[in-house]
Amino acid sequence: MTYSVVDVRNVDKVYGKKNENKYRALQDISFSIHEGEFIGIMGASGSGKTTLLNVISTLDKVTQGDIEIAGTNITAMNQDALAEFRAQKLGFIFQDFNLLESMTVYENIALPLFLQNITGKKGKERVEEVADILDIKNILDKYPAIISGGQKQRTAAARALVHNPNIILADEPTGALDSNNAASLLETLKQLNEDHNVSIMMVTHDALSASYCQRILFLEDGDLYKEVQRTGTREEFFKEILDELAEAGKKKL
Numbered sequence: 001m002t003y004s005v006v007d008v009r010n011v012d013k014v015y016g017k018k019n020e021n022k023y024r025a026l027q028d029i030s031f032s033i034h035e036g037e038f039i040g041i042m043g044a045s046g047s048g049k050t051t052l053l054n055v056i057s058t059l060d061k062v063t064q065g066d067i068e069i070a071g072t073n074i075t076a077m078n079q080d081a082l083a084e085f086r087a088q089k090l091g092f093i094f095q096d097f098n099l100l101e102s103m104t105v106y107e108n109i110a111l112p113l114f115l116q117n118i119t120g121k122k123g124k125e126r127v128e129e130v131a132d133i134l135d136i137k138n139i140l141d142k143y144p145a146i147i148s149g150g151q152k153q154r155t156a157a158a159r160a161l162v163h164n165p166n167i168i169l170a171d172e173p174t175g176a177l178d179s180n181n182a183a184s185l186l187e188t189l190k191q192l193n194e195d196h197n198v199s200i201m202m203v204t205h206d207a208l209s210a211s212y213c214q215r216i217l218f219l220e221d222g223d224l225y226k227e228v229q230r231t232g233t234r235e236e237f238f239k240e241i242l243d244e245l246a247e248a249g250k251k252k253l
């Protein structure tokens with residue numbers, strides 16, 4: 001029996017209030033993310049990827065439909081409840097990592113715990129545990145300015161993971177990275193997923209990044225028109241994704 005961490009049911013997102021400004025960025029979207037799944041969202045620019053991520057991450061409201069995360073329906077919650085829910089249940093990895101420069105690596109990682117009043121010995125043990133998983137135990141007292149790009153990524157991943165969120169959400173996490181750093185971040189996410197059963201949803205327009213996922217959902221003009229499940233090797237999945245993108249490109253011509 002697999003449980004879903006996220007259930008999206010018949011979700012619509014319409015931007016703009018006046019008729020002539022209305023834009024339906026998500027159209028009757030339904031899918032589930034299983035516990036321990038590494039899922040990717042792909043689609044052309046403007047297809048609705050960030051919009052979908054934002055409504056799941058509670059940063060934006062749906063216009064219609066329901067989203068359940070870890071058994072809680074978030075669509076009816078007020079702003080305060082959402083902020084608390086977000087702090088407890090969700091982990092985020094941003095494109096530019098958003099590390100706070102005036103804080104050490106340790107303090108950056110501890111931030112989500114601090115927001116939940118988990119400090120002292122318990123907090124310290126947890127920070128050290130995730131720092132160990134991500135191999136950054138030796139840089140905990142350093143500031144972001146003097147650590148490498150790869151160490152920054154792993155710090156951001158540690159911060160996303162430290163409070164044991166139900167799911168980690170990442171919007172184009174490799175978007176600003178060179179290919180070596182991109183590959184190492186993706187390996188890190190894969191490791192968290194495979195060895196620690198962390199559920200991850202990643203938005204990307206890059207087929208190579210997407211090939212690290214177990215399943216890809218394809219969006220076009222706000223419509224979830226296809227999903228592809230990885231069955232063979234990553235290299236085979238990569239080719240399948242490229243083929244799918246080529247098909248989608250042809251339809252547009």
Ligand SMILES: Nc1ncnc2c1ncn2[C@@H]1O[C@H](COP(=O)(O)OP(=O)(O)OP(=O)(O)O)[C@@H](O)[C@H]1O
Pocket residue numbers: 015016023025043044045046047048049050051052205
């Ligand atoms: N705040 C907003 N108000 C009005 N329209 C918006 C708003 N945000 C996004 N849109 C529109 O909704 C559509 C989907 O945007 P979204 O940012 O989700 O695309 P995306 O797939 O993430 O694209 P990209 O790959 O370029 O990041 C676009 O047509 C965009 O112009």
Ligand SMILES: [Mg+2]
Pocket residue numbers: 049050051
């Ligand atoms: Mg986007």
